Amino acid sequence: MSIIRKLLLTGAGIAIAGGAALWFLSAPQTLDGAALAALGPGDAGRGEQVFWASGCASCHAAPGATGDDRLSLAGGVRLETPFGTFVAPNISQHPRDGIGGWSAQNLANAMMRGVSPDGSHYYPAFPYTSYVRMEPSDIADLHAFMTTLPQVEGAAAGHELAFPFNMRRGLGLWKRLYLDGAPAVALDNPSDQIARGQYLVEGPGHCGECHTPRNAIGGTDTAQWLAGAAAAEGTGNVPNITTGEGGIGDWSEADIVALLESGFTPDFDSVGGAMASVVRNMAELPQSDREAVAAYLKAIPGHPNGY
């Protein structure tokens, strides 16, 4: 056997072994039995609060929808990003076009592991990197609430992504880097209120998905948590919401609460873009939750603008 032939065979062997390793490492991972057991029976009343805290309607209801239209979750919203265009799917109760057939376990694997019922990866435009921090019982409550929502016929269009981003399997490797469920910031002995704020902001509220800068492959940079970022869609920047320079250091907690309830900044500008919908969600929560978010934002490390 010639040297060259040996080298070629060795190279092929390495490629096959490497490919097998990558295939193994990129496999979708679902929740374990303990997490699934923690789901519990689910309470639709509590689930409505989880629904608003999680911002589902912002992407899955029609753009600009108000009132009961926000419970019509037909999807179709297009997120145009540097990776391609993501189209929010129909998550109404329609059995064919939506998620009407899903169990609480299916919803938990989708939200906390980014894995569909048929075992494939979701793209992280669906913010499971934040939802992974949620309590399983909140997911069960959310599932119970969602089963009370209307069925809307009509599947949303598919994503429009170029190679290599159209290879879903590769997301398994991305998840190994960025889907860990660890707290975004370490807080020393936080009060109950700040801990609640941390849960809302880092988990269901998924604030960091837009307000924290991302690296070239789309991982959030927790060293600049909530420091503001170039907008993933279109032009412009998402504001710094830490107390650092360029941020909201001169806002009182009451100012933050007022914004989350009414959309008005302390100088009575009114927030727009995607945040207008976020405010409609936050306005549905109890005042104590808005206060918790404000207390948390004042407690975390300040950073200069992340954009």
Added chain:
Amino acid sequence: MKLFALATVAFSIMVAGASADPIADRKENMKERGALMRILAPVAQGQQPFDAATVLDALEKLSANAEAATDIDALWPAGTESGDTKSSPRIWEDRAGYQAASDKFAADTAAAVEAAPQDIDAYRAVFGPVAANCGTCHEGYRL
């Protein structure tokens, strides 16, 4: 002679209507609106006491301001989509929608003036719908 007078009138209307810098004009309009909101909103939020005369004066100014902005061809003419502006391209793509949103703000504001609220509850009832326009419009038409 009559024709000349008419032409003069028409010309002066055109000059008055067509500003050299629509981007600066619309920013000025929004700034004035913000200043009036800084009078009106804290009263609705209970941070400042309700005074019927102060509120009505600010509402009347807001109504004139809103009415001026319904002339979207003057403030958002073709060709001012880019530059130092936060106006969204959707203003030009969805002209009818933007006109309707501007008209609704003007109508809600005029209704608040018409109501001339005499106490805080009456004021909140008319100011709420006015303020709701801010978020609706900034969501769809501002970057």
